[in-house]
């Protein structure tokens with residue numbers, strides 16, 4: 001039987017008096033899927049990802065994540081659920097004045113609490129080692145002690161990925177993970193995500209403006225247009241023409 | 249040309265009815281206040297000779313008790329530094345409770361901000377009077393007054409500094425499931441640190457300015473010499489005290505400006 005990791009029903013969201021971003025979205029994501037969320041600028045991809053992780057509440061509709069409904073959970077259970085998910089934001093959202101290594105160690109804060117996880121100097125040896133391993137995976141081990149606000153865009157992107165991966169999430173959400181990466185690094189990061197999906201059964205939901213990436217790495221395509229789901233199909237069944245229409 | 253089709257935004261907005269009425273009200277309020285403050289052209293015109301008389305009697309500044317005054321100035325700075333340091337340290341936890349969306353709910357934020365507002369509303373000399381009653385005459389009362397005054401100032405502005413940090417890193421840590429206290433310590437405070445340093449330096453400058461006057465109510469420092477100088481018509485000594493205060497306050501402000509520049513960097 002297929003396990004459903006994310007189930008969204010009738011999602012609606014609008015910001016203030018602006019036109020609504022979603023007018024009722026229904027979709028589901030199965031465990032181990034790698035889903036590409038596509039759509040033109042401002043169609044609400046980032047907003048949808050935030051709703052999925054319970055970072056903002058939808059105006060209407062329900063989201064069930066890993067079998068739980070964020071809105072029904074108390075603070076402790078909510079943290080527990082979030083500790084099993086990872087987010088790579090569109091803005092990389094590193095803490096600017098701390099080192100790369102400290103930023104990656106923050107990835108453990110969902111499972112552990114206290115000053116030992118605030119900065120790398122105080123962190124336990126296992127956490128530092130695990131953070132270095134994560135940095136090696138994204139090819140940044142040599143910049144571990146660099147301040148996060150002194151990185152290039154692509155480097156900080158990769159640190160954000162390392163922070164999201166360090167506590168082995170079951171469900172990984174990545175908002176344009178390759179946007180500031182050079183083509184080579186972009187392929188490597190997508191390949192890394194694919195390895196996670198195939199080897200460790202991680203579920204990945206990513207957005208991309210790179211149609212080629214979406215079609216070749218996504219098992220499924222979710223296309224947003226005009227506040228509705230315009231495409232929801234296996235990527236093999238989606239034609240380039242259908243993709244082009246999303247942006248037309 | 250298609251520029252006629254595109255309407256350019258107005259450079260200025262003509263004030264509406266309510267706007268015009270409020271300008272008139274403000275103008276009347278100012279005139280009314282001048283009247284209440286005893287505005288008097290006669291007395292203003294007769295003041296220069298009296299001022300000149302004061303300066304001629306106060307000049308040259310006295311130098312024969314310079315050493316005693318210098319030590320009083322050192323005590324003044326000690327009051328300021330000790331009081332500001334205690335105030336700054338206590339401000340941090342209080343500011344964490346006052347900052348919206350950091351540690352606690354809106355209700356607590358509001359209560360803490362009202363208390364901080366009350367602390368600021370009470371003038372530093374009034375705090376000094378209160379502490380003179382509580383712990384007796386002398387610099388200790390002054391130091392406590394400076395500490396509470398600094399809490400009122402730094403508590404509020406530390407909280408504002410934290411609210412003004414980029415919410416992105418905090419959101420990222422929320423998404424990992426971090427607790428609020430961990431988010432505050434590992435994302436909000438590090439990002440607000442340069443602003444904290446700047447605010448603290450302003451707090452110290454404010455403390456130095458305030459500490460020079462505490463002596464007027466017997467709470468220690470060089471202010472007592474100013475009062476005695478005027479009471480005994482020893483204007484040269486009073487002049488020396490005024491000049492010393494000016495030099496120290498300007499000096500501290502300059503050092504503060506240099507440190508701020510060093511720590512925060514230009515243009516940030």
Ligand SMILES: Nc1ncnc2c1ncn2[C@@H]1O[C@H](COP(=O)(O)OP(=O)(O)OP(=O)(O)O)[C@@H](O)[C@H]1O
Pocket residue numbers: 015021039040041042043044045046047048090
């Ligand atoms: N916090 C907010 N307050 C008000 N409006 C918002 C907010 N966040 C997003 N919006 C609006 O919601 C809409 C969707 O924004 P969102 O960031 O989700 O788009 P996106 O699909 O991720 O776009 P992009 O491809 O540019 O990243 C936009 O019109 C945006 O202006």
Ligand SMILES: [Mg+2]
Pocket residue numbers: 045046047090175
């Ligand atoms: Mg976006």
